[in-house]
Amino acid sequence: MDAMDVYESALGLIGGTPLVRLRTEGAATVYAKLEYLSIGGSAKDRIGLRMVEQAEKDGLLRPGGTVVEATSGNTGIGLALVAAEKGYRSLVVVTDRVSEEKVNTLRAFGAEVVVKPGGLPRQHPDHPMSFAARLADSTPGGWLANQYDNAANPEAHYLTTGPEIWRQTRGRVTHLVSCIGTGGTISGAGRYLKEVSDGGVQVIGADPASSVYGGGDGRPYFIEAAGHFLHPDTEQDVWPRSYHPDVVDRIVPVADRQALHTVRQLARDQGLLAGGSSGTALAAAHQVAAGAGADAVVVVILPDSGRQYLTKYFNDTWMLRLGFLDGDASGPRVADAAPEGGASALPYLNIRTPVGDALDVLRARKLAGVESVLPAGPCPAGPDRRPTAPELTGSVTLAGLEAALRDGVAALDDPLADHLDPPLAQFGYGEPAQEALGTLTRHLRDTAVVLRDGCAEALVTSAGLRALLPTDH
Ligand SMILES: Cc1ncc(COP(=O)(O)O)c(C=O)c1O
Structure with missing residues (x-):
């Protein structure tokens, strides 16, 4: 055995990760830094x-x-x-x-x-x-340890990740693309590469589209560990001290769908099984490379392995349920059911809404002949702000609220949050109508939320699903 392969302990196998050249469209060279080859599996x-x-x-x-x-x-x-x-x-x-x-x-x-x-x-x-x-x-x-505010976090990348990239590219790197979670990777490696190149290296952050780092509103997204989520009730948003925005030249927002499809494709096309945030970073790197010249050398950090997400991003059932896959369009799918209420915006109630106002909405729906059950959650909602799946924290029905009022359990000015029923069932738009119907009939409510790209886009009922199927069903 070569002496180079012998280490005193597992700690000697931390970092020191290779670059691999990616096949990409365009003239720029793109290298992926495979952080999943570190001994514990990540950066x-x-x-x-x-x-x-x-x-x-x-x-x-x-x-x-x-x-x-x-x-x-x-x-x-x-x-x-x-x-x-x-x-x-x-x-x-x-x-x-x-x-x-x-x-x-x-x-x-x-x-x-x-x-x-x-x-x-x-x-x-x-x-x-x-x-x-x-x-x-x-x-x-x-x-x-407090990675969010611990100076040793960006420092680790300043002392190891940055110098490795400089050495591995023999100083030819022109662009660094990295996700921003705590900000340690981009701040440390980015600062080192800027210093050593006399400001020649451009540092680009790759960010989930709704993360606040890139100017999003902070709503939930499905890429673990990247970006910055902001709950609407957070009183004071604090960014990690490990993140040094002055190091970052620009941020490329990447939608979850694009990140997920990019990383799934990477495994199939190039034999590299990387995690969800690697998809975010890689999608941004493709964009950066497309806008750069033939001399550009883009290094993109792939923070961890897809093996950590075999139950999520690499699981078609998970993807289909959240509305990230089209499903089999040769048969009837949930998306083919007429949206309940026919509205383009999803009918939805904010949990801060007073019970009295919620009743008005539910009664108006009943008059319009639509079943009076609605999803509810903490986010503000409107045509441009569809609630995401995890924000659908409950539901309310006209009958339930009226009974609570009658029994003196609820008052008209109580917030809806105090009187929520369990959340409605959720289906991805691409799921087979037949299976969705089977699930819905076992559920408490006859109405379900349809998801596309992890966001609610419509309601369906069992009647709507049944109408899609042959009559003997
Ligand atoms: C998978 C993955 N991607 C991206 C990041 C973000 O890296 P950083 O915290 O250095 O900004 C992390 C950090 O936890 C991570 O685990």
């Missing part, structure tokens, strides 16, 4: 090691101590593997939107995992960042 191994070593140096983490972190998974994995190797305990807080694969990987490395509901406003005590901070305080020897 976050680098910061896991650096943050722990810095905390040891600063005396914040001592033998027998516990590493605590709130994470969308990968930082927790990086920290957990470093903690395992060094003999620390690790406690990781994730949301229920983090893939099953990442949670299982965390547990495999010995981390104790706490799962909290996703999509909470920042000030909520169960928001992973608040919860992890309390957990670190109440755990003897606990140290909160």
Whole structure:
């Protein structure tokens, strides 16, 4: 065995990831940096090691101590593997939107995992960042890594990712494309490449279309770990200190559909199985390369592997249910049912609406001959702002609200939030009508929400679905 292949421990296999040339249209050269080939499977191994070593140096983490972190998974994995190797305990807080694969990987490395509901406003005590901070305080020897504000996060990329890219391209890199989550990767690697090239390297952020970094309204999106989500009830939005916007020349917004189809295609065309945020970054890189000349050398960071998302982005059922796939158009699909109410905008109620106003809407619908059940949720809604699937937190019916008023359980000026029923069923527009009908008949309500690209676009009823099928059904 070549001596180069022998390492003292797993920690020697963090980072040092290769570039691979991608086949792309256009004249520019595009290289992908395969961060999934780091030992823990993502770019976050680098910061896991650096943050722990810095905390040891600063005396914040001592033998027998516990590493605590709130994470969308990968930082927790990086920290957990470093903690395992060094003999620390690790406690990781994730949301229920983090893939099953990442949670299982965390547990495999010995981390104790706490799962909290996703999509909470920042000030909520169960928001992973608040919860992890309390957990670190109440755990003897606990140290909160806090990748969001820890200078060792961008520093890890300044000291390793940036120099690797410069060396690997022999100083020919002209563009760096990276997602922005905590901002550590783009800020650290981007700053290094700008400095070493005397400002010659352009740094481009790739961002989910609704993320606030690129100017979106912060509504939920389906790409894990990239961008910045903003709950409408968040009192004060705070961006991570690990993100240095001054390093970024521009941000390219990428819709989830485009990101997902790009990364699925990458696996099929080029044998590279990368994660969802890699799709966001790659779609942006294609755009950057298309606008650059033949001398351009674009490096795009692929932060992790598609193996972490086999139950999501690479699962056709998941994709179809959220309305990211067209499905089989040779048979009747949910999209073929006439939208209930016929409206172009989805009828929807905000949970802050007073019960009295909601009743007016529901009664008007009944007069119009439409079933009086509506989805409800926390987001403002309108023709340009369709609620996303996770924002459909409940439903209301005319009969239910009238009964609550009659029984004195509800008052006209109560917010709807106090009187919600469970959410309606959801179907992707491409799902077979027959299967959707089967599901709907087992559901509490006869009305379901149709999703396209993860957003609600219409309501359907069992009658609407049944009308699409041969009469013996
Ligand atoms: C899969 C994935 N993509 C992108 C990012 C964003 O990287 P950064 O936090 O360095 O901005 C992360 C960070 O957790 C990640 O795990």
